Amino acid sequence: MARVVVIGATGHIGTYLIPRLVQAGHRVVAVSRGTAKPYVAHPAWAEAETVNLDRAALEKQGDFGRTIADLRAEIVIDNICFTLESATQLAEALMGRVQQMIHIGTIWTHGFSEVVPTPEDVTKRPFGDYGVHKAAIEAYLLDLARRQGFPVTILHPGHIVGQGWSPLNPAGHFDNTAFQTLARGEELALPNLGMETVHHIHADDIAVLAMLAMAHWRAATGEAFHAVSPGAVTLRHYAEAMAHWFGQEPNLAFLPWAEWKARQKPENAAATWEHIARSPNCSIEKGRRLLGYAPRYSSLAAVQESVAWLRDNGRLDI
Template sequence: MRIYVTGCAGILGYEILCRMHAEGHEVTGISRSALPEGAPALPHVQVSDALHPGWLAPGDEGATIVHCAGLSDARRRFDSIAALNREVTEPQTDFVEALLARGWRGHLVYLSTAAVYGDTEDLPIAETREPQPKGYYALHKLSVENALLFLAAQHGFRLTLLRLGNPYGTAMPGRERGVMRLLLDALATGAEFTVYGSGETSRDYLHMDDFTRAVSQVVTRDLPEQITRLNLGAGEGTTLNGLIARMEAATGRSLNLLSKPSDLEVKSSVLDITRVRQLLGWSPQVSLEEGLARMVSDYGL
């Protein structure tokens, strides 16, 4: 079975490509940018536009495509919803329609986000919750989901939507980012780390090893339905204050903390992972303590 991973120069696509290659699958990464310096040799095709499916080889009309290419900056703002659609959403739907025009009818695995659910007091969040996106990134992901649902129903290809929590722990050279990297930088330099608001809202952190193992199982198993939505997370929440305490314990250092009030504090987000456990027999294996210890070791603290 041929597998393509689009956007493999980004963190998630790179990690998936590494996993699938290490497991011996017939996989090719597709990206506009080169893989980072220091990355291992991987089956990769660099193209001018990953959303132009000229890279789909003849005879691969039944291939699985793990689609990571697209908007990755969750903080990017747009002038309007029309601008969002024009600049990033329509190119995504055009891509899939172009695949279909080439005769492709395989399995599309789309990396979405738990941010589509928005704020809720009802935790953990199941896939059945009505999405209420609050930002442009989440709105974009939900819009693409809906377009893919329409196209899958019209054309009969298999579709799996993965709503991902907060992944961490990449092995991609020089690309770790997010709150954990910011904490490590502050611990290493002694710089101030600012906690906005109470620090008591929770996030669902999933180690990259567990994330890529889940994607591998989605790709290689026959799911019972043509269209599947799955939450991917640890299924438990950790507050920022709790994360700070764990990071200080892992490094043996203390942070120089600064607290500031915030009127924009986002509510907690913890995913219900019952469905992915049932369908795949998958569950997270890397505890937060172990994942942080690995990050601290890789960082050199």
């Protein structure tokens, strides 16, 4: 079993990844700022070594990569790298010192969907700071793998869902009022015809894919894989399915974008535009073929588990 360092250990993915690594017999080092607890408690956390680091401060000093390398990991999993400068500092420090580095990217590296389901190897035209920065990181790391043999694997999650936080909802934003409206059988307005798509992934399925990448090192090294559910959903189908799940008949309205936007809080409208402008619908065929990836959760099942947690913990006013 390997010594595995997980950066951003208490976040969405780490919440599920740390227990899986510990239970598989790995020696786990959980790196975080120490300001948050995992979303879901698990006894396996007691068996992980905890290291509290301020990444931003250490990177500013030029010491973060060296600090991680000094933990002497065989495998490093980086959940929270968002700039090329961060990726470069870490990769340069780990070169020749690790068996594998797993970087968590995003399906937003694709930008607009062109062919659907979208494979990993299409030409990417990202837009927006997040997608552009993540695409630059991917290009750098994969080039480093091909030119210098850096053992990197990149996982690109969709909209991450799990217990403890609000999922992307059928209106394309994160305000729980959309779920509350559906639960009460009231009218929920959707933009356009509700045919734009969103593509969720349960955080535990990302954890499973990371472990498959570790187990199939030779096939995974130098490659990027989508981490999404078996199928994207349209906003319309998503809303209808959630209404039925709440025991209601769907009560939906469809408005042209400008009219719909004018009725929303500015932050909700902005979030919706970011998602429906991309309308992701990504293929997992490469992960199935090379790693045996078979997500346990559909998009709807993942969301429903998350919404049930919100309901049971008083986070939904129904």
